[in-house]
Amino acid sequence: MKYSKILSKKSQNLNELALSLKNQYSSADPFPHLQIDNFFSNEYLNSVLNEFPDLSNLTNSQNYKNQNEIKFANNDYKHFPEKIKNFFNFLNSESFLNFLQTLTSINEKLLADEQLNGGGLHEIKTGGLLKVHTDFNKHPTNNFDRRVNVLIYLNKDWKEEYKGSLELWDKEMKECRQKILPSFNKMVIFSTTDFSNHGHPDPIDCPRNISRKSIALYYFSQGRPKEEILDKDQKNRTYFKNRDGIRDDADEKRENLKDFFRSFKFYKFMKNFEKKYIRRNKNK
Numbered sequence: 001m002k003y004s005k006i007l008s009k010k011s012q013n014l015n016e017l018a019l020s021l022k023n024q025y026s027s028a029d030p031f032p033h034l035q036i037d038n039f040f041s042n043e044y045l046n047s048v049l050n051e052f053p054d055l056s057n058l059t060n061s062q063n064y065k066n067q068n069e070i071k072f073a074n075n076d077y078k079h080f081p082e083k084i085k086n087f088f089n090f091l092n093s094e095s096f097l098n099f100l101q102t103l104t105s106i107n108e109k110l111l112a113d114e115q116l117n118g119g120g121l122h123e124i125k126t127g128g129l130l131k132v133h134t135d136f137n138k139h140p141t142n143n144f145d146r147r148v149n150v151l152i153y154l155n156k157d158w159k160e161e162y163k164g165s166l167e168l169w170d171k172e173m174k175e176c177r178q179k180i181l182p183s184f185n186k187m188v189i190f191s192t193t194d195f196s197n198h199g200h201p202d203p204i205d206c207p208r209n210i211s212r213k214s215i216a217l218y219y220f221s222q223g224r225p226k227e228e229i230l231d232k233d234q235k236n237r238t239y240f241k242n243r244d245g246i247r248d249d250a251d252e253k254r255e256n257l258k259d260f261f262r263s264f265k266f267y268k269f270m271k272n273f274e275k276k277y278i279r280r281n282k283n284k
Contacts, residue, residue, distance in 0.1 A: 003090040006044045014095060018102035025103055025189070030170045030177040030197075032104065033190035037183075040152070044083075045185050049154045051081035052213055055123040067251035068240045070128040070203075075120030084121070091150065091217050100148055100219060104191060108221035111144060116217070124164065124204055124212040131240045131250040132169050132199035135192055135218075137229070138236040144220035146192045153182040154213040162206040169197035174244045182212055192218070194230035197241055201249065 011017055025034045055061040055072035062073045090096060092112035101110050117140055137146050158181060166188060168178040180188055190196060204212055240250035
């Protein structure tokens, strides 16, 4: 297998592994998901971690700093270091796509996103957070349906007291049903729908010399079951949610203001121009 050095010994037969885990995935609470420890070779993932840059020092990183999210992100694939670039090549390969297809039991053919829209390298430093939310459900340039999230964590000796665990919430936002520690060589896979509420909403409290590092990829299809959509007329954006009993937890007004501007023709023209020319050229 071309990418055998990237995988751990237990993951060499991807089809067999997917078949053994698919029922666990589909029956998971509160929505289909799975966490797999040591899916990748520790040696290879160490080389990825060693190449992981401080995103706050890169001019091509995105810096999010508002009530809903405080984080750094970078999806500039062509400037990734070699080991990281090869890692993304595997995660967008036919072998890994087939693994996801079998694991998730999704009927529509899964497609990789080489533009890494919303994905790539993510880093959150002390004080950072990501409020509970559901993701945008359409690809911004080809309008494909977003179906699967894959998150890979690179954090050695991460402690619960640092916070930053991935939280999975029920549909009504009444209760957190799962908390997943973002520890080294842990991969989380989950189905992306209008009901898959997730995030790490409390500020991280880790030492200043470390940060919460992760790699994120999203997978798409052409078409999806209608029961995965809350409202077909809903805006294609991230929807941040208030946790039950916490007033003004997320800044919903900020997103509503964005929706207001989205209603203007000039805004739509500029966004379409950016999607069609700037994003595509960036990833060539």
